[in-house]
Amino acid sequence: MYMAGMDCLRKLIDYAKVNELQSYLQSEKVLLRFARLVEERKLDQWTVRDLQLLMQELGYDVTHYLKTLHDWSSRYEAVARPWDAVRQEDQPHPMIRRYAQAGFASTGRLLEIGCGSGANARFLSSRGASVTAIDVARPAIENSQARALREGSSCKFVCSNIFEFETPPASFDAVLDCWCFHHIPIHLTPVFAERVARALKPRGEFLLLCHSPHSTPPLALTLGLTGALAKVIAYLVDATCESVPSREELREIYSPHFDIGAIELYHDAHVRFKGHYSYVTHMRKKA
Numbered sequence: 001m002y003m004a005g006m007d008c009l010r011k012l013i014d015y016a017k018v019n020e021l022q023s024y025l026q027s028e029k030v031l032l033r034f035a036r037l038v039e040e041r042k043l044d045q046w047t048v049r050d051l052q053l054l055m056q057e058l059g060y061d062v063t064h065y066l067k068t069l070h071d072w073s074s075r076y077e078a079v080a081r082p083w084d085a086v087r088q089e090d091q092p093h094p095m096i097r098r099y100a101q102a103g104f105a106s107t108g109r110l111l112e113i114g115c116g117s118g119a120n121a122r123f124l125s126s127r128g129a130s131v132t133a134i135d136v137a138r139p140a141i142e143n144s145q146a147r148a149l150r151e152g153s154s155c156k157f158v159c160s161n162i163f164e165f166e167t168p169p170a171s172f173d174a175v176l177d178c179w180c181f182h183h184i185p186i187h188l189t190p191v192f193a194e195r196v197a198r199a200l201k202p203r204g205e206f207l208l209l210c211h212s213p214h215s216t217p218p219l220a221l222t223l224g225l226t227g228a229l230a231k232v233i234a235y236l237v238d239a240t241c242e243s244v245p246s247r248e249e250l251r252e253i254y255s256p257h258f259d260i261g262a263i264e265l266y267h268d269a270h271v272r273f274k275g276h277y278s279y280v281t282h283m284r285k286k287a
Helices: 002-018 021-028 028-041 049-056 061-067 071-076 093-101 119-126 138-151 186-199 228-237 248-254
Strands: 109-113 130-135 156-159 172-178 200-211 260-268 276-287
Touching: 002 021, 028 049, 049 186, 049 228, 049 248, 061 186, 061 248, 071 138, 071 186, 093 276, 109 119, 119 130, 119 138, 130 138, 138 156, 172 186, 186 200, 186 228, 186 248, 186 260, 200 248, 248 260, 248 276
Parallel strands: 109 130, 109 172, 130 156, 172 200
Antiparallel strands: 200 276, 260 276
């Protein structure tokens, strides 16, 4: 595993040099220190939680992530957005509609993480949920608030992220994440899972939609590399890359807190990228 990790590191360093990635040029010393730490441990298998501890040693904790979080506001100010090719801003994701029809968030309090334009939040609110929706992009929140006011929706929109959003424990009956999770660095995903579980009541439900490695081209898996170790190396090279998870990683990250249902592979035909597939899974917080 150590040699495989070092092969990943060499390939990504070559990629970064050829493409003159400034994030690599600024963090070469960190990459080399990371390589030494990996070599010292020589684990047979690197779990996500192993990598969480290693990255903490390097100073890559939640505080660092929040300081270096890239600007999402500009993406919402752009005319063309990759996730809105066919689906319009006033339409919920088809899988959200399907799960809602099956009873997801039909009553009680719902928290949506990464709400974007607010279509999912408004839709679930119209079906009876009391919705609080958060996003780091202020233009998205302001536009969503304005639209909710015009339509008489009771949704509450807050400019925040899951790591800083303040709410008493067990405040919500349900949590929705539609395409936020894969933007969290892989080493911080256990913290993300803990925050989601903290917000939920016992047996509360969590519906997760995230990018999968089955998409073509493979999103954010630089040079086709897979595995948690490769994802951390990719993050050190380019902090804007996505941590596209495998089914096994999803179960590792969430199983300490949740009973996990089937992880369904869904073809997202409405996004700009052809051949895009998401994972969709419904979980319940352990009692």
